[in-house]
Amino acid sequence: MRVDVVTIFPEYLEPLNVSLVGKARARGQLDVRVHDLRRWTHDRHHTVDDTPYGGGPGMVMKPEPWGEALDDIIASGAPAAPGEPPARPVLVVPTPSGVPFTQTLAVELSARPWLIFAPARYEGIDRRVIEEYGEHLDVYEVSIGDYVLAGGEAAVLVITEAVARLLPGVLGNAESHRDDSFAPGAMADLLEGPVYTKPPEWRGRGIPEVLLSGHHGKIARWRRDEAFRRTARNRPDLIERCDPAALDKHDRALLAELGWEQRPDGRFGRTAGVVEE
The missing domain is CATH 1.10.1270.20 (tRNA(m1g37)methyltransferase, domain 2)
Structure with missing residues (x-):
């Protein structure tokens, strides 16, 4: 399975190098790639947010850097076989307003070969990004609980670990998750x-x-x-x-x-x- 994470805090994802997920990466069972969203900004301040239309507190993440980042990552997907189109990823957006993350959903995601995570900060990502990619990708807006965090990176860690442990060969004992x-x-x-x-x-x-x-x-x-x-x-x-x-x-x-x-x-x-x- 390939996992891409786009974030403004790449260092937050360091735990993906240790424990179960880290071992799966080392064995080649999990290909995790962490990307800094600011790479896709074009101003001297590497701006990724702006004030919300309609007023209100907080800031909203701009669509332009997200669009460029997702386009480049999706384009990097290698064809499943010669002559076939590139693999199509699933976009996972952690958000308190998403559907609850459950073991059933973890099982569903574990069957997909490629996940792209879009953890937001501030008041979230401009809605047009979700609508744009929802037209040609499966998009999962997922909540890990009825509370609000400063950003979605912690949710990425939770979801990735829950999914990774279900992949064949990741757990030492293949029966370990049967009675979870x-x-x-x-x-x-x-x-x-x-x-x-x-x-x-x-x-x-x-x-x-x-x-x-x-x-x-x-x-x-x-x-x-x-x-x-x-x-x-x-x-x-x-x-x-x-x-x-x-x-x-x-x-x-x-x-x-x-x-x-x-x-x-x-x-x-x-x-x-x-x-x-």
Whole structure:
């Protein structure tokens, strides 16, 4: 996978040289290229922003440097094979007003061969840039949470790591991401439960005996139960929107024990009068 990042703070992306992403780059599994937007400015001050039309606080990033930068980066794409057109990238724009970034979206992006990130600063990028490239590229406007940062570079780090770990060969154990919180599959929409390692006792605290039993069926059931308990406690909204068809008899009994009831529409809601401990 190729990843291009256009930013006015290239040094912010240094973490892409370390840990999981850094190793993937070193092995050639991930081609990351960081570009300074100011390279595409033409005035002595390397201006990338201006005041907003219609008034208001803050500044808006100018379309000209973004357009030139994106044109040059897109043009640098090599053909997938002789005689074929250059590969078409996906444009990812981190913004608080975008769609929520989820594990499902990470999986979707991990299947794309080329991502270009456009992290904004100030009040954002002139809207015409998004509209222009949206006519011939897939554009994802993505939010990593309901809060506002000084710029989109931190979101680029989050999204890149979430996507990179899904690429074939990046994780040492190919099965490592199967039981992630929010991972598609049997445990979808559940948070991952607690995990333990050696020693078997630490500061007088042991580990659940079922994990020492060697009984894979019981261990799987315990892990699913703990996932339900953690999800019900920390993310009740996930329980409320879970698909009832994906729940077995044991799941339903556990939810009832935790203070949830199945409503006429089939979905689950908190039992009236139940107070979370």
